[in-house]
Amino acid sequence: MSDNPFFEPSTLVYELPPFTAIREEHYLPAFERGMADQLAEIAAITADPQAPTFDNTLVALERSGALLRRVSAVFLNQSSSDTNDLVDAVDAEISPRLAAHQDAIHLDAALFARIEALHERRHDLGLDAQSLRLLERHHTRFVRAGARLGAAEQARLRELNSELASAATAFQQNVAAATRAGALVLDSAEQLDGLSADAVAAAAENGRALGHDGTYVLSLKNFSNQSELAQLTDRSVRERLLAASLGRAAATNGPLAIRMAGLRAERAALLGHPSHAAYVVEDETAGTVAAVDALLARLVPPAVANAxxxxxxxxxxAAADGIDEIAAHDWAFYSERVRRSSYQVDAAVLRPYFELERVLHDGVFFAANLAYGLTFTERPDLVGHHPDARVFEVFEEDGGPLGLFVGDFHARASKRGGAWMDELVSQSTLLGKRPVVLNNLNIARPAPGEPVLLTWDEVRTLFHEFGHALHGLFSAVRFPLFAGTEVPRDFVEFPSQVNEMWMTWPAVLANYAKHHVTGEPLPADLVERMTAAEGFGQGFRTVEYLAAALLDWAWHTVPVGLEIADAQEFEARALAGAGLAVAAIPPRYRSTYFNHIFASGYSAGYYAYIWSEVLDAETVEWFRGNGRTVRESGEVFRAELLSRGGSVDALECFRAVVGRDPRTEPLLVRRGLA
Structure with a gap:
């Protein structure tokens, strides 16, 4: 395939992938050549007769794999945001081969010998701080990947990694299929009573798009408690919707979760750790299982009491409606009633003030200008990976180019649930790359010609994911290993959580929260009531999150050899043992559709959201009270943290901004747990 667009670097601005030329049949040949090219580059490093140096070993390693990086970045996004049967088939084939490819590098004895030799005399090499850190991080990665194991152990490790890669792909594809199949199809608008008119119209449009003309379809979000539960007045519809959500992939992914947990435990033991969690957390900012245990244990009792x-x-x-006991499908509905009666805040009344274009331009982009001086110009001449994708060029305060931001905001059947950030091109001064970053969301598409009105949670998600985008855009490192969000998993959510603060920052909220028809600003008294209402529900939100985090922890603290007979029974015992068996509050994710931990990079790492929120709460206090202007504070946050990627220890970056070690008190106050 001489015309394969991956075989040469893109000639588009910022090396934006040439999506108009990319077809599904290009992926497999590009992966195969990319892996072969990188292995040839590794072979050239190990065959070098010269003694190992930083340049001929570490820099050469960082330069290797250019073609594989190009195709992997594009494919990773398409397999998540716009998949089809052919892409799924390539994913299933290539995942174990990519795992084997990484093993071929990390278990290459000659390559590790060169890195080991450099590491032993690292303090005598005259390296600058970032180069020294690169050497240390590569050495740690190779050791953690099994470079010091014997031949038999390495052979078993390869088998484990290959099987886990295949299982993770199968798990994600099972979730996607079950999520599509679980969409709730309703025959009449009356069954949607309580939803706003635009939400009903969106359900009708969703039915038409999915081939169910004349019906109303509520597609499932990736999390347990579906957002429509807060408004639907028909209790039976609420029950059906939640049951569809909670039952996803039980038959297929229950056994798969058990198998993956066992394989991960065996791998951890092979690498010298008592559990997968111990293996993972050793290389995170938390450092130890005990540190994570202590934080979660501190939070559970007050969270349950609050709930x-x-x-x-x-x-x-509920008693006034003749309901004796609140069920899981009732909680969100009556919580919304409390907010309306006690705080006079109605989610349906809020939506007209949060129109997507205004929130994006006058909220998200405005905040980035306020804090960092950025400006954004949409580039309709540049084509994204899907017709929904929009490309924006990002400029510095002085007009200089920074990179590209791609926004793909709408839900569709070919996109997995949730919201996430990807990097299509990672920044690196070594490789001369500027960043191209991408946000994917799942906002329901309205009826033709109607505005896209967001819920308050969707506004939060938009700001949150753009925080990840800023982390990628501001990257200013030399080496690809450190670019953008290449930081510890329990630190990566920190910048995105900080960016959520702008949604309620007075100057920002006043700029974007305007009625999409009249242009009237969100009433000041409603803002005050919204702030007060945010406090109600923290018990529910904290318990549902902690339940998911502790499920992750339970699956990944099992020792090697432990037999698990049934995933649902294991889940129930784990929640009961943690003091979180609250029947009316399901975990944010049940095990069988918990993509974060079984099909993504969050295994034994879902605690990261609350761990990062400790840093986030401290940083928001710092922004509000450090005596600087917003613009000055933004510059400090960018220079000392957002631009550093993984080139500096993560907590050192935090201390450089805030000036002290993190405390948990601001988080406890925020979540009503003090």
């Missing part, structure tokens, strides 16, 4: 107080409030309203 019980909320349940008592809900029970009063």
């Amino acid at each position: 019980e107080r909320e349940a008592a409030e809900l029970a009063k309203l």
Whole structure:
């Protein structure tokens, strides 16, 4: 395939992938040549007769794999955001081969010998700080990948990695299929009573798009408690919707979760660790299993007590409707009733003030200008990976180019649930690359000609994911290993959580929260009530999150050889043992559709959201009270943290900004747990 667009670097601005030329049949040949090319480059490094130096070994390693990086970045995004049967088939074939390719590099004895030799005399090489860190991080990666194991152990490790890669792909594809199949099809608009008119119209449009003309379809989001539960007045519809959500992929992914947990435990033991969690957390900012245990254990009792107080409030309203006991499908509905009655805040009334284009331009982009001086110009001449994808060029305050931001905001059947950030091109001064970053969301598409109105949670998600995008855009490192979001997993959510603060920053909120028809600003008293109402529900939100985090922890602290008979029974025992068996609050993700931990990079790492929120809460306090202007504070945050990627220890970056070690108190106050 001499015309394969991956075989040469893109000639487009910022090396944006040439999506108009890319077809599904290009992927497999590009992967195969990319892996072969990188192995040839590795062979050239190990065959070098010269003694190992930083340049002929580490820099050469960083330069290797250019073609593989290009195709992997594009394919990773398409397999998540716009998949089809052919892409799924390539994913299933290539995942174990990519795992084997990484093993071929990390278990290359000659390559590790060169790195080991450099590491032993690292302090005598005259390296600058970033180069020294590169040597240390590569050495750590090789050791953790099994470079010091014997031949028999390495052979078994290769088998484990290959099987886990295949299982992760199967798990994600099973979730995607079950999520599509679980969409709730309703025959009449009356069954959607309680939803806003635009939400009903979106359900009708969704039905038409999915081939169910004349029906109303509620597609499932990736998390357990579907957002429509807060408004639907028909209790039976709420029950059906939640049941569809909670039952996803039970038959297929229950056994798969058990198998993956066992394989991960065996791999950890092979690498000298008592559990997969111990292996993972050793290389994160938390450092030890005990540190994670301590944080989660501290949070569970006050979170459950807070949720019980909320349940008592809900029970009063439910009793008036003849409901004796709040069920899981009732919680969100009566929580919304409490917000309306106690705080006079109605989610349906808020939506007209959060129109997508205004939130994006006058909220998200405006905040980035306020704090960092950035400006954005949409580039309709540049084509993204899907017709929904929009490309924006990002400029510095002085007008200089920074990179590209791609936004793909709408849900569709070919896109997995949730929201995420990808890097299509990672920044590196060594390789002369500027960043091209991408945000994917899953906002329901409205009826033709209607505005896209967001929920408050969708506004938060838009700001959150753009925080990840800024982390990639601001990257200013030399080596690809450190670019953008290449930081510890329990640190990567920190910048994105900080960026959420702008959604309620007075100057930003006033700039974007305007009625899409009248242009009237969100009433000031409603803003105050919204802020107060945010406090109600923290018990629910914290318990549902902690339940998912502790499920992850339970699956990945199992020792090698432990037999698990049934995934649902294991899940129930784990929640009960953690003090989180709250029947009316399902975990944010149940095990069988928990893509984060079984099909993504968050295995034994879902605690990262709350761990990062400790840093986030401290940093928001710093932004508000450090005596600098917003623009000055933004410059400090960018220079000392967002631009550093993984080139500096993560907590050192935090200390450079805030000036001290993190404390948990601001988080406890924020979540009503103090």
